[in-house]
Amino acid sequence: MEDTEATPTAISTAPSTTTPPTTNGSRSEPGHDGQGQEHTEQRAVIMSVLDENHTHGPAQDSEGPAVDSEGPRDTRTQHPENGVHPDPQTPHCPSPDPDMSYISGADLFGYVGIEAVLDQMRRKTMKAGFEFNVMVVGQSGLGKSTLVNTLFKSRVSRKSCSSLHHEKIPKTVRIHAVSHMIEEKGVKMKLTVVDTPGFGDHINNNNCWEPIVAYVQEQYEKYLREELNVTRKRRIPDTRVHCCVYFLPPTGHRLRAIDVEFMKHLGSIVSIVPVIAKADTLTLDERLDFKHRIRQDLAANGIQVYPQKEYDEDPEESVLNNSIRECIPFAVVGTDREHQVNGNKVLGRKTKWGIIEVENAAHCEFSHLRDLLIRSHLQDLKDVTHNILYETYRVRRLNQANVDFSELGLPSSGSPLCSSLCSTLCSGIQDPSEGESQL
Numbered sequence: 329m330e331d332t333e334a335t336p337t338a339i340s341t342a343p344s345t346t347t348p349p350t351t352n353g354s355r356s357e358p359g360h361d362g363q364g365q366e367h368t369e370q371r372a373v374i375m376s377v378l379d380e381n382h383t384h385g386p387a388q389d390s391e392g393p394a395v396d397s398e399g400p401r402d403t404r405t406q407h408p409e410n411g412v413h414p415d416p417q418t419p420h421c422p423s424p425d426p427d428m429s430y431i432s433g434a435d436l437f438g439y440v441g442i443e444a445v446l447d448q449m450r451r452k453t454m455k456a457g458f459e460f461n462v463m464v465v466g467q468s469g470l471g472k473s474t475l476v477n478t479l480f481k482s483r484v485s486r487k488s489c490s491s492l493h494h495e496k497i498p499k500t501v502r503i504h505a506v507s508h509m510i511e512e513k514g515v516k517m518k519l520t521v522v523d524t525p526g527f528g529d530h531i532n533n534n535n536c537w538e539p540i541v542a543y544v545q546e547q548y549e550k551y552l553r554e555e556l557n558v559t560r561k562r563r564i565p566d567t568r569v570h571c572c573v574y575f576l577p578p579t580g581h582r583l584r585a586i587d588v589e590f591m592k593h594l595g596s597i598v599s600i601v602p603v604i605a606k607a608d609t610l611t612l613d614e615r616l617d618f619k620h621r622i623r624q625d626l627a628a629n630g631i632q633v634y635p636q637k638e639y640d641e642d643p644e645e646s647v648l649n650n651s652i653r654e655c656i657p658f659a660v661v662g663t664d665r666e667h668q669v670n671g672n673k674v675l676g677r678k679t680k681w682g683i684i685e686v687e688n689a690a691h692c693e694f695s696h697l698r699d700l701l702i703r704s705h706l707q708d709l710k711d712v713t714h715n716i717l718y719e720t721y722r723v724r725r726l727n728q729a730n731v732d733f734s735e736l737g738l739p740s741s742g743s744p745l746c747s748s749l750c751s752t753l754c755s756g757i758q759d760p761s762e763g764e765s766q767l
């Protein structure tokens with residue numbers, strides 16, 4: 329069923345104004361993945377994009393606001409001689425632990441340099457690179473491949489109508505994973521696009537979500553086995569699906585039975601981001617009504633899509649995520665063609681009546697999706713996958729009495745060593761889906 333092209337192709341992008349992918353998240357511990365630090369300003373990016381859209385109408389900048397990749401420069405913290413000095417305005421936060429004193433800005437005798445850890449994390453991430461695995465699901469012809477190519481500004485997914493590639497609709501759902509190494513401004517990302525040809529393409533689509541559930545779980549299982557290996561790799565290859573973009577056909581009606589079934593079955597094991605495909609085929613009013621009905625159907629069926637309210641960590645994150653939730657599902661348009669608009673080259677779809685600019689928030693919500701997946705929440709998607717979704721899988725598997733340890737290269741399940749290993753692995757494990765998140 330699984331069809332994976334092992335050798336990643338390398339795509340290197342020339343330096344551009346594009347913001348590097350988010351490399352840190354509040355859910356990640358320092359050092360987890362060795363990833364960096366631009367979370368806050370990149371959250372600001374999506375905030376400003378969404379704010380502009382909500383409060384001041386469409387954003388003017390079709391590329392989205394440019395962010396200085398060096399990070400925000402707060403003039404209050406710049407010292408003419410030694411760079412940065414503590415900010416006397418920093419409030420004293422009460423420490424949650426009564427045995428621990430809280431020392432901040434004004435209490436320090438001088439510049440310590442703790443913040444340099446951010447540069448160290450950045451350097452490590454740049455050296456090691458990181459993995460990001462996106463799955464696309466939806467009927468053929470909805471523009472999945474085109475949208476992925478638009479998102480990563482490269483040909484990372486083959487279009488079904490390409491003259492070189494005569495794709496027949498498979499009789500059952502197939503899983504097809506292709507990896508690419510994309511480099512931008514020295515940051516390397518191994519992107520794996522997991523396509524699911526055949527999904528929803530048949531007369532009888534009953535249970536067509538099953539192979540997809542199986543694939544997602546297989547990747548968790550692979551990761552778990554690597555983790556439990558006695559001689560485990562220093563860095564476990566991560567093939568877990570970090571995000572599933574689910575394409576809704578632009579019918580303008582409601583969710584179909586297949587959409588509800590899919591999202592119900594997958595929503596608890598993978599982060600789903602639903603999108604309205606080919607949104608240029610709907611008028612703005614139709615889009616709004618469709619979105620509203622979809623949100624109603626999601627709520628009525630208890631379907632959770634990313635970003636889930638229960639994972640919000642603080643009020644600031646809630647504000648940002650609420651604005652994203654109001655916008656879901658994103659009405660998107662994809663293309664791989666550039667056109668001249670007012671002397672600038674823009675990605676767009678040329679029609680008899682004008683050009684639909686895919687990165688212009690007045691025309692569609694592609695830029696919101698791009699910002700969410702890449703610029704503001706990429707690391708959060710990885711953190712939710714690792715800390716919540718995989719963790720839930722891991723707890724369930726380790727609690728299963730029939731874990732076959734010999735399969736994992738460990739002593740067989742009846743042995744005393746196995747029992748002690750199992751109790752060590754399972755000790756303190758609480759199902760993250762119950763009660764408080766463990767983050």
Ligand code: GDP
Binds near residue numbers: 474475489608661
């Ligand atoms: P896939 O089978 O879902 O991967 O779909 P493809 O990406 O191969 O696209 C199928 C066809 O739809 C191609 O002719 C694309 O040019 C076209 N297409 C892709 N995205 C859009 C879109 O946003 N709007 C419109 N109108 N057509 C699109």
Ligand code: MG
Binds near residue numbers: 473488
């Ligand atoms: Mg395709």
